[in-house]
Amino acid sequence: MASATTSKEATSHNIKSKSKTLGDSLNRKLLGIWAAEGSENASFEITKDAFYYPEHSASYTYAILGDSLRIKYDDFDGNFSFKLRGDDILVISGDDGEHLFKRMN
Structure with a gap:
């Protein structure tokens, strides 16, 4: 019985680790300077x-x-x-609609 509990704990740990890794990867993809579509100035x-x-x-x-x-x-x-389109387009949606931002180099 103890091995079943250990197995469940290990599976739970693996899922959390994978989820954190996926989240960290996405966070890294979001890092950078973004400009609103059609603008040459940084929005954020x-x-x-x-x-x-x-x-x-x-x-x-x-x-x-x-x-x-x-x-x-x-x-x-x-x-x-939000969603990423490729690596350089960020789409953010809220109460005021959908907004596209492009990554600045």
């Missing part, structure tokens, strides 16, 4: 720890869970869904 930069908006010189922490993005602004939490 995603770092390991924050969303940085250069126009306002402001940084906000964020969390990613699956395809959901939560940015903790000063007065509220912004909740968005």
